[in-house]
Amino acid sequence: MNNISIFTDGGSRGNPGPAAIGVYVVDSKGNKLAAIGKRIGDATNNTAEYKAVLEALSWLIENKQNLEKNAKIAFFLDSQLVCSQIKGIFKVKSESIRELIFTVREKQSQLGLPLEWNHIPREKNKMADEMVNLALDNPD
Numbered sequence: 001m002n003n004i005s006i007f008t009d010g011g012s013r014g015n016p017g018p019a020a021i022g023v024y025v026v027d028s029k030g031n032k033l034a035a036i037g038k039r040i041g042d043a044t045n046n047t048a049e050y051k052a053v054l055e056a057l058s059w060l061i062e063n064k065q066n067l068e069k070n071a072k073i074a075f076f077l078d079s080q081l082v083c084s085q086i087k088g089i090f091k092v093k094s095e096s097i098r099e100l101i102f103t104v105r106e107k108q109s110q111l112g113l114p115l116e117w118n119h120i121p122r123e124k125n126k127m128a129d130e131m132v133n134l135a136l137d138n139p140d
Helices: 045-062 080-086 095-111 122-137
Strands: 003-012 017-027 032-043 072-077 115-119
Touching: 003 032, 003 045, 003 122, 017 045, 017 122, 032 045, 032 122, 045 072, 045 080, 045 095, 045 122, 072 122, 080 095, 080 115
Parallel strands: 003 072, 072 115
Antiparallel strands: 003 017, 017 032
16 A cells, blocks of 8 residues: 555534544545444544544554555545644643544554545535544434
């Protein structure tokens, strides 16, 4: 795998409330590599957004052996706040969010590949959003 696009989303019904994450991964040709939707218990929207990023990073680490050394990995998030905090543009005031960012950095280091972080409009993140809603609508 050379070029990978990872779309992540998180959401809660109520803020905080029942929450879920969505991750949708495609290759450079648009072929689906992974579609993940999971409930994460009660959480805020921002926490769910971060947990989705962490789930995607875990997927990358688990599949690292399939990645080429020069793989281009681009993340796409519809949360401008989370994207800007991960990029270091916005400050993080919440201790719990600071801990999540620390875990993101740890996983990035473990992966050892450069990652690109992009903010996209919600309309362009439909597959990850769908994974969130499927998880919330269909409790196990």
